[in-house]
Amino acid sequence: MKINQLLREIPYGAVVTTAWLGVRGVSTDQARKLTRSGWLRRVGHGAYCRAGDSLTWESAVFALQASSGSRAVPIWPGGQTALSLHGFNHYLALGFSTRHIFGGAGARLPRWFRLAEWTAETNLHTVTALPAELPDSFADHAPANKGFTLQISTPERAVLEWITVAPDELLFGSALVDTFSGLNTLRPRRLQVFLEACRSVRTKRAFLVLARHAGHNWYGRLDPTRLDLGQGKRQLYPGGRLDREFQVTVPEEFARGV
Secondary structure (H helix, E strand, C coil), X not given: CCHHHHHHHCCCCCCEEHHHHHHCCCCHHHHXXXXXXXXXXXXXXXXXXXXXXXXXXXXXXXXXXXXXXXXXXXXXXXXXXXXXXXXXXXXXXXXXXXXXXXXXXXXXXXXXXXXXXXXXXXXXXECCCCCCCCCCCEEEECCCCCCCCEEEECHHHHHHHHHHHCXXXXXXXXXXXXXXXXXXXXXXXXXXXXXXXXXXXXXXXXXXXXXXXXXXXXXXXXXXXXXXXXXXXXXXXXXXXXXXXXXXXXXXXXXXXX
């Protein structure tokens, strides 16, 4: 491949891997030569970008998504990070500098990703409670001042991901509760599908309590009777009150039937 053609194919601000380059006929040796000639910049073992491009954590995520050999999204921004990218960041607490990346069982971040300063602090969550193959799980996101798009969790999926990985002591903290207050545009049909497919009883019960408390119109269009909510009582908040509808111990202001 000619140098000019290769540089046109590498999106501005993107990281690409040797696997991505190999598909386009560029060998590892050729990538090294292009680096020595000043056309590419090596950002770590097996990872390159166009010389002179500025990089962010999104550049690194692009490399992992673009190098996937399957149609399935291998790793994606989810949880509170996806909600922020969808525009709900004004409901999130200040200081959300950690990026939350999700993947299926066995997902990992390569060493160059973990060591790069420009990727910021990143947490990788391997979550199997919510299958990645569910329809409407992902949406396109175009990072500012970059020449590529990413697949990120839709808001309906992202809020369930956040609850899944949140420790019990943060389930009813201001970050999640305030965010729920702004989630008035969620799609109930999509939520219903996700909730029915979700394998975590804890996630489903906590979501229903938080959603009921927020009081958005879409909550009334959900059908909890179609969900597997498990058996018996669960404690989500030490020292709280029992919510008799969903059989979980929660802060008093969230409980019903007490």
